[in-house]
Amino acid sequence: MSKRIPVQAKPLSGVKATIAYWTRRLYRNSYTRNGRTQHVQGWSVKIQHAGRRQTYALRASSRPVAAQEALGLYARIIAVATGEVGAPRTGAAAIFRPRLLVRPHPPALTELAHPEFSAHFEYAGRHHYFPLGSVESVVATRLARRIQQVVQGHGIAEAHARFPRELTLAFRWTANPMAWTYFTLHTRVAPPTERKEGLAGRRQAKAWPVAVVEPDLGLRQALTACADEQAGFHCVAGFADASEALLWLARNPVALLLVNHALADVSGSGFLERLRRLVPNVPGLVYSVYDDSDQLFRSTPGGAIGYLLRRTPTDRIFEPLSGNAGDGWPSPARITQRVLGYFQQLIGSRVTEGGSLEMARLTPRELEILGLLSKGFLDKEIAHALHISAWTVHGHAKNIYEKLGVHTRTEAVVKYLQR
Numbered sequence: 001m002s003k004r005i006p007v008q009a010k011p012l013s014g015v016k017a018t019i020a021y022w023t024r025r026l027y028r029n030s031y032t033r034n035g036r037t038q039h040v041q042g043w044s045v046k047i048q049h050a051g052r053r054q055t056y057a058l059r060a061s062s063r064p065v066a067a068q069e070a071l072g073l074y075a076r077i078i079a080v081a082t083g084e085v086g087a088p089r090t091g092a093a094a095i096f097r098p099r100l101l102v103r104p105h106p107p108a109l110t111e112l113a114h115p116e117f118s119a120h121f122e123y124a125g126r127h128h129y130f131p132l133g134s135v136e137s138v139v140a141t142r143l144a145r146r147i148q149q150v151v152q153g154h155g156i157a158e159a160h161a162r163f164p165r166e167l168t169l170a171f172r173w174t175a176n177p178m179a180w181t182y183f184t185l186h187t188r189v190a191p192p193t194e195r196k197e198g199l200a201g202r203r204q205a206k207a208w209p210v211a212v213v214e215p216d217l218g219l220r221q222a223l224t225a226c227a228d229e230q231a232g233f234h235c236v237a238g239f240a241d242a243s244e245a246l247l248w249l250a251r252n253p254v255a256l257l258l259v260n261h262a263l264a265d266v267s268g269s270g271f272l273e274r275l276r277r278l279v280p281n282v283p284g285l286v287y288s289v290y291d292d293s294d295q296l297f298r299s300t301p302g303g304a305i306g307y308l309l310r311r312t313p314t315d316r317i318f319e320p321l322s323g324n325a326g327d328g329w330p331s332p333a334r335i336t337q338r339v340l341g342y343f344q345q346l347i348g349s350r351v352t353e354g355g356s357l358e359m360a361r362l363t364p365r366e367l368e369i370l371g372l373l374s375k376g377f378l379d380k381e382i383a384h385a386l387h388i389s390a391w392t393v394h395g396h397a398k399n400i401y402e403k404l405g406v407h408t409r410t411e412a413v414v415k416y417l418q419r
Contacts, residue, residue: 022070026063045070047077098144099376100137102410103129103166118166119144120376123156127291127375129166130159131186160218164189167219168290170309172261173320173339179308182296183317185226187218207234208255208329213245213271214238215264219289223258230318242271250278255329256318257284283332294371308343358415361403369396374413 015021026043043058043066056073060066098119117140121128130147132140150159170182210227212235214220220238228235236254239245242263249257257275259268266274268286275282290296293311300309312319320342321335330338362370365386372382379397383390397409406412 016074017071019064019067019071022074023063023067025070026058026066045073047074098130098148100132100140100144101374101376102413103131103374116140117144119147121147121151121156123151127295128156128159129292130163131166160187162189165218166292168293168296169223170288170290170296171258171317171320172286172288173343174336177308177343178300179320179339179343180300181310181312181317181320182293183312183314184293185219185222185314187216188221188225189218207232209234209236210256210258211235211237211245211249211254212239213242213257213259213263213268215240215260216289226314226317227258229315233318242266242274245271246275246278249275249282253279253282255283256321256335257282259284259286261286261288281331283330283335285335292375294374308346310343310346358404362400366396366400366403369393370400370412370416373397373409374416 022045025045027045028041028043041061043060043063044055045058045066046055047070048054056070058066058069058073060069098121100117101120103116103118116135117132117137119130119132119140121130130144132143134140134143147159147163150162165187167185167187168182169185170180173179173181210233212220212224212227214223217240220240224235224238227233233256237245237248237252239248242265257272259271261268263271268284272282272284272286275284288296288299290299297309320339321330322338322342359367368386369382372385377385379390379393382393386393397412400412401407404412404415406415
């Protein structure tokens with residue numbers, strides 16, 4: 001058995017790499033008792049990284065040694081954030097403490113009688129969601145701590161390999177107008193052995209064959225299984241890279257190809273161009289992967305004459321192709337025609353009722369606060385992030401509840417996630 005060789009962190013540079021800097025940053029905590037200010041004996045330091053500030057109590061009693069300890073702690077935080085080493089077991093572990101929050105989970109996105117808990121980590125400037133599969137807070141907390149231990153000891157990549165993740169996928173149906181649908185999917189761990197053909201046992205008569213090109217193993221397993229469960233579709237293959245997919249697809253045409261926008265050696269659209277030189281008129285659908293729907297909304301490209309984003313349940317991810325698979329395989333032009341008709345029907349229907357209309361009543365600040373509430377932030381943490389008082393946050397939350405017609409934070413968050 002080979003031993004894991006620890007990765008050495010790169011040396012720091014700049015003013016924060018000096019003992020003098022951290023000597024100036026040291027301070028002693030104090031508190032008031034019986035009208036008198038009492039000072040704590042040990043030294044403390046505040047370290048800020050990736051937009052979050054955390055206070056650490058240092059072990060050293062002398063100021064020079066405490067400054068050295070603070071420098072070492074900062075170096076460790078940077079090394080963890082950049083993926084060079086696993087997370088520290090002490091001190092900086094607080095940065096990676098999970099937040100327990102309630103999120104609606106697939107496939108029952110509309111059946112929210114029993115929403116389950118997820119663990120939310122902020123790590124290296126990104127959001128990571130791990131579904132915990134329980135409505136019991138005690139059980140969910142226990143699993144969240146197990147995930148935290150893996151993050152601290154081995155890094156976020158190892159946690160991704162061991163535990164399911166919650167991701168948002170957006171299908172890019174048309175570019176101009178920009179018409180996308182998006183849905184939430186849980187990755188899979190310890191997947192069964194992949195086969196290039198016949199990924200699932202259930203078959204449908206006259207079903208359209210689908211293939212997936214996705215480099216992430218857990219996501220590929222989840223997406224192929226999800227595609228295979230769609231009425232009128234049958235997932236026949238999943239590939240990790242473009243070259244492997246090209247060889248197989250040139251000999252085995254499919255009715256619909258799903259391609260990740262960010263492949264390792266080529267873009268999703270570039271891959272489709274290569275494939276169509278070998279097999280003209282292959283219907284391909286490029287998709288993007290996001291940490292959550294907030295990241296999707298922030299990342300939508302500019303330049304389009306119109307924007308249409310529609311959440312779909314995981315059992316209807318091909319909803320824009322509405323129609324019977326038995327009437328022949330679709331061409332790219334035919335898919336575009338169906339998709340445009342689907343979105344035009346949505347625009348003409350009463351899509352602004354319910355949650356969408358209620359969300360439209362919220363101010364930009366209220367939407368910003370609701371987005372932070374959905375990530376499990378406490379009122380005082382939202383106040384710190386937005387540079388406002390906790391009382392102001394409380395007032396905004398009260399207005400949000402009134403406008404959404406809810407009475408609790410959980411009900412507001414569920415409506416927000418359904419938008």
